[in-house]
Amino acid sequence: xxxxxxxxxxxxxxxxxxxxxxxxxxxxxxxxxxxxxxxxxxxxxxxxxxxxxxxxxxxxxxxxxxxxxxxxxxxxxxxxxxxxxxxxxxxxxxxxxxxxxxxxxxxxxxxxxxxxxxxxxxxxxxxxxxxxxxxxxxxxxxxxxxxxxx
Numbered sequence: 001x002x003x004x005x006x007x008x009x010x011x012x013x014x015x016x017x018x019x020x021x022x023x024x025x026x027x028x029x030x031x032x033x034x035x036x037x038x039x040x041x042x043x044x045x046x047x048x049x050x051x052x053x054x055x056x057x058x059x060x061x062x063x064x065x066x067x068x069x070x071x072x073x074x075x076x077x078x079x080x081x082x083x084x085x086x087x088x089x090x091x092x093x094x095x096x097x098x099x100x101x102x103x104x105x106x107x108x109x110x111x112x113x114x115x116x117x118x119x120x121x122x123x124x125x126x127x128x129x130x131x132x133x134x135x136x137x138x139x140x141x142x143x144x145x146x147x148x149x150x
Contacts, residue, residue, distance in 0.1 A: 005134035008125065013115040015130045017137045018108065023144040025100035025107050029084035031140055032098055038064070041143045042074075044135035056081060062089065092129075093120060111137055 007016045021028065031037045039052035043066045051065035051073070058081055064074040076091025087098040094115045101108045113133065115121040124130060 005138065006130050008121070008130070010118060010121065013118055013121040015113040015115075015121070015124065015133065017111040017134055019111075019137055019141055020103065020106045020108055021141050021144050022106050025084040025102050027144070028100050028107055028109055028140070029087070031143070032087055033081075033083075041139040042136050043067070044132045044139070046139055062091075092124075094124070109137075109140075 005017065007018075008014070009016060023031075031041070033054060033056040035052040035054040038054060039049040042049055042052070042064055045066070045068065047067055049064055050067040050070060051063060053061070053063040055061050056078060058078055060078045062074075062076050062078065065072070074091060076089040076096070078087070078089045079095070080086060080088035085100055087096075089096050094113050097110075097112045097114070099110045101110075111133065113124070113129070115124055
């Protein structure tokens with residue numbers, strides 16, 4: 001089921017966002033793994049993160065805290081890192097995958113959050129995870145355009 005900026009797949013309990021971005025897979029991969037870049041677009045509000053800790057290696061942790069919710073961190077563990085094509089991490093009981101595929105002067109970026117069950121997916125949607133993640137992805141798309149990503 002498509003909900004504007006994201007798709008819900010109730011069969012696989014997943015939230016999916018697909019974007020085509022005028023940037024290279026290398027630039028996008030760095031935007032997801034370099035804390036100095038990640039902190040500039042991750043917060044759905046567009047404000048820089050208050051805390052952005054990234055240990056971008058398999059088994060490494062990430063911890064992201066927004067300025068308006070200092071008591072609630074997004075925390076996870078990297079499960080796969082395949083530069084510049086794929087990232088996988090576990091967070092909030094779900095499995096996240098980000099893939100990058102070059103298409104000429106653009107890159108297709110797919111972000112998927114796979115929940116453990118239909119109930120888990122419904123909880124994520126009710127909590128605003130789908131909308132918030134779609135906004136952060138749109139923030140990255142806008143940032144790529146502003147910095148004229150190679």
